[in-house]
Amino acid sequence: xxLKNEIEKISKExxxxxxxxxxxxxxxxxxxxxxxxxxxxxxxxTIIRENKKDxxxxxxxxxxxxxxxxxxxxxxxxxxxxxxxxxxxxLEDPCGAIDKMWKRPNGLVIGKMRVAIGVIGIIYESRPxxxxxxxxxxxxxxxxxxxxxxxxSINSNIAIYKILRNCLxxxxxxxxxxxxxxxxxxxxVSCLLKMDEYLDLIIPRGGEGxxxxxxxxxxxxxxxxxxxxxxxxxDREADIKKALNICINAKVQRPGVCNAMETLLVxxxxxxxxxxxxIGKLKAQGVEIRGCKATRALVKGIKLAKESDWYEEFLDLIxxxxxxxxxxxxxxxxxxxxSNHSDTIVTEDFQRAxxxxxxxxxxxxxxxxxxxxxxxxxxxxxxxxxxxxxxxxARGPMALEELTSYKYIVFGDGQIRK
Amino acid sequence: xxLKNEIEKISKExxxxxxxxxxxxxxxxxxxxxxxxxxxxxxxxTIIRENKKDxxxxxxxxxxxxxxxxxxxxxxxxxxxxxxxxxxxxLEDPCGAIDKMWKRPNGLVIGKMRVAIGVIGIIYESRPxxxxxxxxxxxxxxxxxxxxxxxxSINSNIAIYKILRNCLxxxxxxxxxxxxxxxxxxxxVSCLLKMDEYLDLIIPRGGEGxxxxxxxxxxxxxxxxxxxxxxxxxDREADIKKALNICINAKVQRPGVCNAMETLLVxxxxxxxxxxxxIGKLKAQGVEIRGCKATRALVKGIKLAKESDWYEEFLDLIxxxxxxxxxxxxxxxxxxxxSNHSDTIVTEDFQRAxxxxxxxxxxxxxxxxxxxxxxxxxxxxxxxxxxxxxxxxARGPMALEELTSYKYIVFGDGQIRK
Numbered sequence: 001x002x003l004k005n006e007i008e009k010i011s012k013e014x015x016x017x018x019x020x021x022x023x024x025x026x027x028x029x030x031x032x033x034x035x036x037x038x039x040x041x042x043x044x045x046t047i048i049r050e051n052k053k054d055x056x057x058x059x060x061x062x063x064x065x066x067x068x069x070x071x072x073x074x075x076x077x078x079x080x081x082x083x084x085x086x087x088x089x090x091l092e093d094p095c096g097a098i099d100k101m102w103k104r105p106n107g108l109v110i111g112k113m114r115v116a117i118g119v120i121g122i123i124y125e126s127r128p129x130x131x132x133x134x135x136x137x138x139x140x141x142x143x144x145x146x147x148x149x150x151x152x153s154i155n156s157n158i159a160i161y162k163i164l165r166n167c168l169x170x171x172x173x174x175x176x177x178x179x180x181x182x183x184x185x186x187x188x189v190s191c192l193l194k195m196d197e198y199l200d201l202i203i204p205r206g207g208e209g210x211x212x213x214x215x216x217x218x219x220x221x222x223x224x225x226x227x228x229x230x231x232x233x234x235d236r237e238a239d240i241k242k243a244l245n246i247c248i249n250a251k252v253q254r255p256g257v258c259n260a261m262e263t264l265l266v267x268x269x270x271x272x273x274x275x276x277x278x279i280g281k282l283k284a285q286g287v288e289i290r291g292c293k294a295t296r297a298l299v300k301g302i303k304l305a306k307e308s309d310w311y312e313e314f315l316d317l318i319x320x321x322x323x324x325x326x327x328x329x330x331x332x333x334x335x336x337x338x339s340n341h342s343d344t345i346v347t348e349d350f351q352r353a354x355x356x357x358x359x360x361x362x363x364x365x366x367x368x369x370x371x372x373x374x375x376x377x378x379x380x381x382x383x384x385x386x387x388x389x390x391x392x393x394a395r396g397p398m399a400l401e402e403l404t405s406y407k408y409i410v411f412g413d414g415q416i417r418k
Numbered sequence: 419x420x421l422k423n424e425i426e427k428i429s430k431e432x433x434x435x436x437x438x439x440x441x442x443x444x445x446x447x448x449x450x451x452x453x454x455x456x457x458x459x460x461x462x463x464t465i466i467r468e469n470k471k472d473x474x475x476x477x478x479x480x481x482x483x484x485x486x487x488x489x490x491x492x493x494x495x496x497x498x499x500x501x502x503x504x505x506x507x508x509l510e511d512p513c514g515a516i517d518k519m520w521k522r523p524n525g526l527v528i529g530k531m532r533v534a535i536g537v538i539g540i541i542y543e544s545r546p547x548x549x550x551x552x553x554x555x556x557x558x559x560x561x562x563x564x565x566x567x568x569x570x571s572i573n574s575n576i577a578i579y580k581i582l583r584n585c586l587x588x589x590x591x592x593x594x595x596x597x598x599x600x601x602x603x604x605x606x607v608s609c610l611l612k613m614d615e616y617l618d619l620i621i622p623r624g625g626e627g628x629x630x631x632x633x634x635x636x637x638x639x640x641x642x643x644x645x646x647x648x649x650x651x652x653d654r655e656a657d658i659k660k661a662l663n664i665c666i667n668a669k670v671q672r673p674g675v676c677n678a679m680e681t682l683l684v685x686x687x688x689x690x691x692x693x694x695x696x697i698g699k700l701k702a703q704g705v706e707i708r709g710c711k712a713t714r715a716l717v718k719g720i721k722l723a724k725e726s727d728w729y730e731e732f733l734d735l736i737x738x739x740x741x742x743x744x745x746x747x748x749x750x751x752x753x754x755x756x757s758n759h760s761d762t763i764v765t766e767d768f769q770r771a772x773x774x775x776x777x778x779x780x781x782x783x784x785x786x787x788x789x790x791x792x793x794x795x796x797x798x799x800x801x802x803x804x805x806x807x808x809x810x811x812a813r814g815p816m817a818l819e820e821l822t823s824y825k826y827i828v829f830g831d832g833q834i835r836k
Contacts, residue, residue: 249834369830412787
C-alpha cells in the first residue's frame with residue numbers, strides 16, 4: 001500500500017507537471033536542457049561516486065563482465081551523456097508544428113497541430129545513460145517522464161535524476177516533470193503499469209523478458225519491439241560484392257544489437273557460387289554457421305540448423321543460413337519466422353527489389369543496404385528513444401516526433417452545422 | 419471452450435486474410451466494394467426480412483422507441499447504406515502512399531510508406547448500418563475486420579455480413595477478411611478482446627459503459643472516446659450574433675451526439691448582456707438550463723447546477739451554464755471537467771483565440787465555429803470510423819488514413835554501417 005501510494009504520488013505530480021511542459025516555449029525547454037548538459041559534466045565526480053556503489057554491489061552479485069561494463073560510468077562516458085543532452089537541445093521542437101492545413105467549402109480552416117502526449121513511462125535495464133537520454137527527449141517534446149531503471153544502476157540513476165530535476169527547477173519548470181520510481185521492490189513495475197489515469201504511454205527498453213512482462217501487465221498503451229530477427233535475402237540477381245559486404249556488416253559489425261542479421265537466406269540459383277564465399281568470410285570473422293540441408297551440401301563442416309534456430313535472436317556471432325527457392329520463399333520465410341523488425345534484399349533486379357519492399361511486413365525494409373541502419377541517428381532523426389515493431393502509433397526508429405500526438409485546430413468565422 | 423475455439427478460428431482466418439488484403443490492388447478492392455453496394459440494394463428484401471426478426475424480438479423485450487428506430491431498416495435506409503459503401507470505393511486508397519522521402523548523406527534514400535494495420539475489431543451497439551460502414555472502410559484500407567454487433571441487431575447484421583463476404587469471394591478476395599462474432603453470449607466480447615495474437619486494433623462504438631468495459635478488458639490496443647462533454651466559451655470580445663448562432667447550433671441541432679455542447683461558459687464581462695439573450699433563445703427551443711449562482715443572479719427561474727452537472731454528457735436538451743472570470747478560468751474549467759473531445763471559443767480577439775487553440779487539450783479545438791463539426795465528413799475525410807480522444811495513434815475524427823500504419827522502405831546501393 002505504501003508502495004502504491006508513493007508511485008501514485010509520483011504519477012499524479014508528473015501529470016500536473018506535464019500540463020506546464022506542454023505549453024512551455026522551445027526556448028525555456030532548451031535552456032533547461034543546456035543547463036542539464038553543463039551540470040552533468042560539472043557534477044561528474046558525484047555521479048562517479050554513486051556509480052561506484054552500484055559497481056561494488058554488481059561485483060558482490062557476480063554480474064557478468066559485459067553487464068558490469070554496461071553499468072560503468074567514467075568521465076568520458078559522462079561527457080558523452082552530457083553531449084547527447086546538448087544535441088537534443090539543438091533538435092527541432094516538434095510541438096506546435098502544423099503538419100497540414102486545409103480549407104473546407106464552408107470556409108472553415110482546419111490545421112493538424114503536433115502536441116505533447118503527456119506522461120511517458122520508460123522502463124529500462126542496466127545502462128545508466130538511458131536516464132539522461134530518455135529524460136531529455138521527453139522534456140524536449142513537451143512531455144513529463146517517469147523513469148524506472150534496473151536495480152543494478154539505482155545509485156547512478158538517482159544521482160543523474162537529481163541533477164536533471166534541479167535544472168528544471170532552476171529554469172522555473174516543475175521538477176516533477178522528471179519522476180523516478182526509486183524503489184527496487186519487484187512489484188514497483190507492475191504498480192506503475194496500473195497508473196493509466198496518469199500515464200499516457202510506456203516505452204520498455206531491455207531484453208525480451210522484460211518487454212513481454214511489461215506488455216502483459218500494462219493497462220497503459222505500450223510501444224515496443226520484442227526482438228530483432230533480421231534477415232538478409234541474397235537474390236539470384238545480386239551483385240556478389242555488395243552482397244558479401246552487406247552480409248558481413250549486418251552480422252559482424254555489432255552482433256549484440258537488435259538490427260544485426262540473424263538469418264541469411266540465399267536464392268538457390270546463386271547458392272553454389274555465393275554460399276562458399278560468404279560462409280568462408282563469416283567463419284574467418286569467428287561466426288558459427290547453422291545451415292539447412294542444402295547449405296550443408298554446398299559447404300562442408302556446418303552444423304544443422306534446428307527449427308528453433310530460425311526464430312532465434314542470437315545476439316552473438318551465430319548465424320542461421322538457408323537456401324530458398326527464390327524471392328517468394330524468402331518472403332514467406334520472413335513472414336513465418338521474422339520479428340517484423342528489419343530485413344533486406346540484395347538484388348540488381350528492380351522489380352524484385354520493389355516486390356520485396358512492398359510485401360515484407362517489417363518496420364524497415366531495405367534493398368541493397370545493411371539492416372544495421374535501423375536507428376534514429378542513421379535515419380537522420382538526430383535521436384532515438386526506441387524502436388517499434390508495433391503498427392499502432394509509431395513503427396521503426398522513434399525520436400521526437402513519435403513522442404508527440406496531434407490535435408485539430410479550427411479557424412471559423414461563425415460557422416454552424418447545417 | 420467451444421466459444422473460445424470458434425472466436426480463435428475467426429481471428430486466425432482474419433489474420434491470414436489480412437495478408438492478402440494488405441497487398442491487394444486498389445482496383446480489386448474497389449471492385450469488391452462496388453459489388454457490395456450493388457448487392458446490398460438488390461438483396462434489400464432479404465435484409466428487411468431478417469431485420470423484422472430483430473424488430474419483433476425488440477418489441478418483445480420492450481426496447482425504447484428510440485432504440486427500435488435505430489434498429490429499423492427499410493428500402494431507403496438500405497439504399498443509404500449501399501451509397502455509403504459506394505462512396506468509400508471512390509475515396510483515395512491510403513495504402514502505398516509515401517508520406518515523405520529523404521536522402522541521407524551516405525546516399526540511402528528512405529521513404530515512409532502507408533500500410534494496412536492488419537486485423538481491426540469493431541465492437542458496436544444496435545445500428546445495423548455500422549456493419550456495412552465499418553467493413554467497407556477496413557477493406558478499402560487493406561485490413562481484415564472482425565465485427566461484433568449488439569445482440570438486438572444480430573439477424574440484420576448476419577444478413578448484411580453474408581452479402582459482403584460473398585462479394586469479396588466473387589472478386590477472388592478471401593471472404594474471411596470480413597469476420598463476425600455471431601454468438602450473443604456475453605462472454606464473446608471478452609473472449610475476442612484476448613485475441614491479441616491475431617487482432618491489431620479494437621475500435622469500440624457505443625455508449626460509455628460498453629467502451630469502458632472494452633478498454634478495461636482488452637489486451638489489444640483500443641482507440642476510443644468515452645464521452646463528449648463539449649464546451650462553448652463566449653469571450654468578452656465575442657461577436658454576439660455569432661455567439662448566439664453557435665450556442666443554439668451546438669446545443670439544439672442534434673443534442674444526442676457526442677459533439678453537441680454540454681456546458682456553456684460565459685466571460686463575466688459580457689455575461690450581463692449575453693446571458694439573458696442566449697438563455698431566452700435556448701429556453702424557446704426547449705432547453706433546460708442548469709446554471710451557476712452568477713447565472714441565476716442574471717436570469718430568473720433557473721435550476722442550480724450541481725457539481726456533477728459539469729462532468730455530465732446530457733445527450734439531451736439540457737445545458738450546464740457557468741459564468742467565468744475570463745479565458746484562463748474557462749481553460750481551467752475545460753481542463754477540469756471536459757472530456758478532451760471538442761471545445762470552442764467565440765471571440766474577435768486574435769490573441770485570445772490563439773491562446774485557447776493552443777492551451778485547450780482537446781482533440782478538436784475551435785474558434786468561432788460550432789463544436790458540431792467534429793466529424794470525418796465535415797473535416798473532408800469522406801468517411802468516419804469513429805472519434806478518438808486518445809493521444810496514441812489517432813486523435814479526433816478517424817477515417818481511412820487512421821486505419822493504416824507505416825513502414826520505412828530504404829533504397830540502397832550497397833551501403834554498410836561504419
